[in-house]
Amino acid sequence: MRGLSRTSFAAVTERFNAVAASADLGRLAADLHAVAVLLDGEPGLRRNFADPARPAEQKEAVVRSLLGGKIADAALETVVAAVSAKWSRPGDLADALERLSVVAAAADAESHGWLDDVEDELFRFGRIVEANPGLRLALVDQAAPPEAKAALLADLLGERVKPVTLALVTRLVQNPRGRNLETGLDEYIHLVAEQRQQLVAVVRSAVPLSDAQKRRLAAWLRTTYGRDVHLNTEVDPRVVGGFSIRLGDEMIDTTIAGRIEEVRRRLAG
Template structure:
């Protein structure tokens, strides 16, 4: 988010932080996702709630009338602050509420001591979906009812991943909001990492890294970037040797394949 939306996001964050401490974090996450989904679905409501010409108090009262008794006070307070703020574009309002839905799930994971698990499980499920075309087809099929997708995910992942992971995976699958499923999972993983003020590195290697190798790589990246870095390691036989690291748009490539491609580029030049 940029400009006006960035400052509004900070306002909502302040309110969210004030109310989240006493809330049921799992419920708060689900409710903020639900409000974001409502705004995505009801275009007229979204336009009205994000209209900068309408008085903030009027928008907040309209939302309270609509949601009172249906969501917790924490979700209502966060949502009221969001609709009272001004946004650079209407879609930023729903984006912000989804973002704080992720923040609530992240806080839930931290309270359970499961934050590392959530980061790993989002990444692993993204790779499972990419490799299983049948599963992916069902999860992205608009004709499959939302509850059918949620039940499928509960059957597949219930008791096997942390509850916040299941919550975030379900949101990415059931309400993609214009993203591919893989992109949604990656975005949520990045947001989870941001809550810990650390970067996420996707590492591709021909073989699984030992714990010592992971620690050495983490230490090197921490020194290079000045921040903690969470490693998501993907074993890829096509790498042949060495490894590559992607952090955002930056790629560090020490693979044999990468070196061959570099030689080819130089020869072609």
């Protein structure tokens, strides 16, 4: 989000934080996601709610009439704050509600002591999908009923992951909101990490890193970036010497292949 939407999202988040303090966080997450999906499916409603020319009081009245009694009070107050705000584009309204739904799910996980588990499980699920084209095809098949996808995920993940993880993955698979599955998972992972104000780094090495190596690497990244960094590690036999780290859009490459490529670029320049 940029400009006006970024400012509005901050204001809506303030309201969300106030009502979430005493809310059923799992219900709040589900309700906010459901409203985001509703707005995706009703372009006219989305445009009207995001129309800066319409009085906030009028939009609030419509929201309370349409959703009152159908979603929890905390979700209703968050949606009211969202439609009363001004957005750079109509789609940002639904995006904001989805982001807050993931934040609520992350807070729910944190309240149960599951935050690390959920973050790791989302990352591992992404790698499972990446390694199984048939599974990915089944999950992204637009012709497949949402209920069938939910049943497949329940069979695949079931009690192997925390309930928050299963809920997040199921919502994303059933309603990707125009993103591919990998992009959606990356967004969810980063939102979960932000619950603890952490950055997420993907580390690839030819052999598994020891616990001591992980601690040293995490400490170095924390010193470098001024924030805690959660490490998602991958073993990749194609990595020759050293390791690579992807942190957001930034790549730190200490591999032999990376050094050779850097020399080639310099010579070409």
